[in-house]
Amino acid sequence: MATDFWSSSHNKRWIVDRATLKQARIDDLHYVENAEQLDFLNIYFANVISKLGKRLQVRQRVIATATVFFRRFYTKNSYCETDPFIVISACCYVAAKAEESPVHIKNVVSESRLLFSREILTTPAEHAADFDTEEEYGIKHFPSDNSKLAEMEFYLVHDLECDLIVFHPYRTLMALCGKEAILNVAEAGELGIGVDGGPRYWGTGEGKLELEEGPLQMAWFIINDTYRSELCLLYPPHMIAIAAIYLTLVLNVTTRAAIQTQAQAQNQPAPPPTRRSSRTSSSGTHKKAPQDIVGFMAGLNVSMSLVATIAQEIIALYTLWDRYKEDATPESSRSTFGRPPSSASAGTKRSAASRDTSVFMGSEELSTAGTPRLADDVVTPAFLTHLLFRMREARLADVSHPATGRPVAVNKMLERTQAAG
Template sequence: MATDFWASSHNKRWIVDRATLKQARSEDLQYVESAEHIDFLNIYFANLIAMLGKRLPLRQRVIATATVFFRRFYVKNLYCETDPFMVIAACCYVAAKAEESPVHIKNVVSESRQMFSQEGYGIKNFPSDNSKLAEMEFYLVSDLECDLVVFHPYRTLLTLCGREAAHAVVSEAGEVGVGIDNGPRYWGTGEGRLELGEGPLQTAWHVVIPYSNLTERCAFELFHRFIINDTYRSELCLLYPPHMIAIAAIYLTLVLNDKTRDAIQAQSAAPAPPPRRSSRTNTGSAHRKPAPVPQQDFVGFMAGLRVSLPTVAMIAQEILSLYTLWERYSDTAPESGLGASAASGVSAGDDVVTPAFLTQLLLRMREARLADLAHPASGQPMATNKRLGRTQAVG
């Protein structure tokens, strides 16, 4: 397994540009009313992977790897021509193997059927035959080109904060080849560390947003969300290297965490230190005051990293945009006064978007795609996509 990100397949083949992602979703966009629906589907699918991973149960790193596999698969495939729920199960199954935490295929099938059939998801036709998942595993690994080594932002975050050796999360979230670091540090000079306390460091995993800044229905949901984990609800893992996402999480931490934000503001408002007097003017060492503990230069630390800070700011802005969109998504049915249209399957404006609406949206997309394949504008029926055929057989 590779320990060098720059020489890995992750960097060479699976960091794509926005034009590639736009092309991958171009046909799906023909079957939705708004491009925002695709963004809501990104959140929906990532939440499903996380919930299925917790039921199996899988470590957070395995869940993150499964989400990356899912994103990569749909760079080459369409939502309207596949069964995303079967793909989710296959991604969790393959990711558990890739991260050396295997689970039995029967458990994956059983837990998937139970979870997807719950009220709110309504997937009653998830197959109980293990061979269906085994077949989907074959097609998944084929489309992934057998590139199963995935790098995540966790190790960079811990290393930059000086916690790689001491923090308890290292064994859980450490990158492939923890402790192997003989080459140049791609995140900076390696001479300094950002000494964050437990509170700010945890903020790098989760964001704490003041209650007053949120609408009432989503305030509780946005408390203590993990910043890095939340990025998998978007396509950032396909667009940027993991160390850039980690640095963007640190940047947001410095801004959102009360202690670090106050420290930065105090440093910017503090007057310049007085010139140092000669030691010959001192009356004696007995009357000297202890030297003050130097404060960390957070701005200088960020500026000293060998990365593009405009890119870091762009990633941070996209994360904040994700949270803004996430405010309109709820895994639970909304109350009667918060948007009955979302509960009935209609999404518009600022209504709450629910899993039930998105499940129905997927069904409508698939039906419309089938109709287009059967009755194209040319008058000649188009060849049915193989995976769509398998989806019909499963149903």
């Protein structure tokens, strides 16, 4: 196990470039109308993992690790050639063991079946009662045999190259805010040092950013939201944490007001010095000087242009997420920016954990390929579930009747097992 991020397999093998991600999706691009639908699938799958993690009652860190495992697995595989739902179950199962919070395989299988399988409800009252708690993904034949999940675990670990240690931005966030004591000591390796024993990536390590509970929660929830994209594969975790802090400082009402107050104070002339009476006690109370937030961020030993780039990508994710609707109300919006800290925290928590209320579309139209679509460019889980089924069916048709006239193997994993003997 690596002592810190810099010498870990996460840093050396699992920070990839966009060309690698584009190559990984090259087969899937043949079966979607545009590349943007694959971006919506990133949100869709992350929400499914979060939903299953909540049913298994695991920590947020386990859910984040499972999401990273899922992203890594699909840098080597295609959605159209695999069953993403059993991969999700395997990722949650392996992540729970990797994070020392194991869940019995029977529980994973049973909860996955309840979550993914479309049960036939006899009465509208049963359907209404079940609608708020169960998510209907329509996987009618999710395997009930534990051995199927155990076999998928083997394939997953193989494609992950047994690299099961994942570093997350949460530790950096807490370290920068001076709250690392509340986290598990086992995560201390994420603090790390600079490359080749250089300075810490946040500077001297002496100064701490003092954030109130509301802004700190907002930064934490922004980090949660980044797992709805492929940022965890593109950038180191500490850069994502700093970008989340940057967005919080700019967009949170409390922190933005503090920065504006500091800027106004710096532009005003300094008051003349006053004589201090000898009778004044030296032990009297002194007003605490406000922290220099801008100076703290400027003192971090990172590229601020790269931080700004990551922040722009997070904002782009929120823009995309606004069009992803898991409820039937058109006015429902994902964005948490511009709200008071309490509302922003609650809104983001809802988006990161409990927005998983799948709905089948109300006003829909059929595309030429037979896929249901909502008007006004809105995307729903039902549309993406149907899209996944259509992608797999089209892929099966292509490999069964290729242009060469010679069928090819569909299950690459079975092919690997047979080749291994």
